[in-house]
Amino acid sequence: MPSVREERPTSFTDIVNLVENLQRGKETPLWFRGCGISNYKLIPSLYRHRTRTRISDIARLEGELITRFRQRSIPFHDRALVDDWETLFFMQHYAVPTRLLDWTENPFVGLYFAVMYAPYEVTTRGLLRFSQAAALWILDPVAWNRHSLHHQSYDGGVLVPGDDALKGYRPTPSFSGMYNHPVALYGAHNSSRIVAQRGVFTIFGQNTNPMEKVFVTEDFPANSLIKVILTRRVLPEIRRSILRYGITESVVFPDLEGLSREIKRTFGFEV
Numbered sequence: 001m002p003s004v005r006e007e008r009p010t011s012f013t014d015i016v017n018l019v020e021n022l023q024r025g026k027e028t029p030l031w032f033r034g035c036g037i038s039n040y041k042l043i044p045s046l047y048r049h050r051t052r053t054r055i056s057d058i059a060r061l062e063g064e065l066i067t068r069f070r071q072r073s074i075p076f077h078d079r080a081l082v083d084d085w086e087t088l089f090f091m092q093h094y095a096v097p098t099r100l101l102d103w104t105e106n107p108f109v110g111l112y113f114a115v116m117y118a119p120y121e122v123t124t125r126g127l128l129r130f131s132q133a134a135a136l137w138i139l140d141p142v143a144w145n146r147h148s149l150h151h152q153s154y155d156g157g158v159l160v161p162g163d164d165a166l167k168g169y170r171p172t173p174s175f176s177g178m179y180n181h182p183v184a185l186y187g188a189h190n191s192s193r194i195v196a197q198r199g200v201f202t203i204f205g206q207n208t209n210p211m212e213k214v215f216v217t218e219d220f221p222a223n224s225l226i227k228v229i230l231t232r233r234v235l236p237e238i239r240r241s242i243l244r245y246g247i248t249e250s251v252v253f254p255d256l257e258g259l260s261r262e263i264k265r266t267f268g269f270e271v
Contacts, residue, residue: 002219004212007228012241015136015228019107022138022223028157031103031139031184031200032110036117038133038229041210044203045097055206059175062099066171069096079190084171085161089188092201099169101182101211103139105198108247110136114230115239116249126268130235136228141184141200143224148181158200159185169203179205181214196254 009015023030033042052061069091070081081087092100104110118134142157149165159166168179182202189195207214215225230238249262 002216002222004215005223005226007226008231009228010234012238015107015111015238018228019138022140022226026140026142028142029105030107031105031141032107033101033103033137033139034110034112034114034117035135035137036114036119038135040135042101042137042212043208043210044099044101045095046099047204047208049097053208055175055208058208059173062171063173065091065096065098083161086188086190088171088203089190089201092187093191093194099204100187101202101204103184103200103202105200107136107138108242108245109197109252111238111242112247112252115235115242118230118235118239120235128236128239130232133232134230134235136230138226138228139184139202140221140224141202143221144202145183147218147220147224148183149179159183161185161187169205175206180207181205181218182207182211192254193252197252 007018009018019030046058046062046065049058049061052058066084066087070087073090077090079086079090081090088098088100092098092102114134114136118130119132120128120130123129145157145159145165146154148154152165154165156163156165166183166185168177169183172178182204184200184202187194187199187201189199193199202211209217211225212227214220249265250258252258253261
């Protein structure tokens with residue numbers, strides 16, 4: 001039984017070279033997800049509920065969340081939530097639990113989230129001391145989708161709302177007819193943040209296991225999912241490199257909140 005390939009780079013250059021080698025020969029971009037804590041699992045927020053763990057309970061929970069969001073969000077926006085997909089992407093943007101998991105087509109944005117969200121403390125000398133490793137996950141969305149949907153003899157690429165293959169992942173009162181494994185899809189660019197972050201998504205089906213476990217138990221193709229472990233020792237250098245190359249708070253979050261974060265860091269307010 002295959003295991004997820006792990007890489008432990010010792011420098012920023014190692015990561016760039018790894019991405020270049022993996023991307024070579026592929027027609028579509030690889031996807032990336034940065035996690036500030038290395039052992040954080042690839043599972044969406046809807047499936048992290050403390051008590052609703054059965055798939056039937058999760059299906060009802062999703063319906064309740066969608067209904068409540070549609071009812072209560074009307075005064076706060078002027079967007080026409082024309083269908084369930086539009087609603088799910090909008091909910092995801094505002095951190096309401098969904099079956100969606102955020103990824104990016106930009107490896108440097110993925111690295112940003114890994115190194116900037118890794119827990120640390122500031123020493124008396126003003127240096128950052130990281131408490132644990134972070135991770136950068138790399139996904140081949142085309143290889144992943146073709147294996148996830150092999151029961152349909154699927155030979156396409158990344159899905160978009162409206163594709164027949166994605167109909168098996170639409171919200172329903174019961175997930176009994178839903179497909180099993182996560183699939184990769186492009187979502188609505190419903191904010192400046194998702195545009196800046198080159199945001200893309202995976203959406204989960206009936207299988208509530210994290211993607212790294214699904215990869216192993218369902219014999220996914222080698223290198224369709226890779227974990228790059230960023231140890232405590234390399235995190236400071238990679239963080240400096242990301243910021244030095246211009247992947248800063250106001251770039252990833254192009255709004256006043258992102259600008260405020262950047263100004264605080266620039267002027268030494270590391271907290």
